Amino acid sequence: MKFIETITSALICTIIISLGLSLLIYIPIQQAAGFTFSSIFLAYVTYSLPIFLIGGIVSSLVVEKIYKQLQLKKEIAYYPLALILYAFAGILFNYYFYISIINNEWGNSVFYMFVGILGSCLYFHILLLTRKTLHRILTNN
16 A cells, blocks of 8 residues: 555656646746747656656655654654655755756755755655545545
């Protein structure tokens, strides 16, 4: 069931982030250059889906493992720890962030770092919602 949760969350987040970035980047003048809204959206989906699939699955596994190890030592709240770990994973898996740092584009690197954190935190919340929804469906409540 965890596999279904992570895949579903990755697909939903890909659509939300791609739509948001497309709306942010899209300028009607770009149509003259041959860039339509749908072509920009599909480009973002193409680049962000593998990031959410790979990064989301790996992040979920790592966060769960870290939480279980810390849970053995003392009672720790899941939500704040997981939110911080997912935010860190958002920076770690964001290759646009690394490319902008390598090219010395510091303004872009801050933007991409923010997008990475936003995307990973969105993924975490969608994952929580997906878990709750699937649990309700499977238990018929």
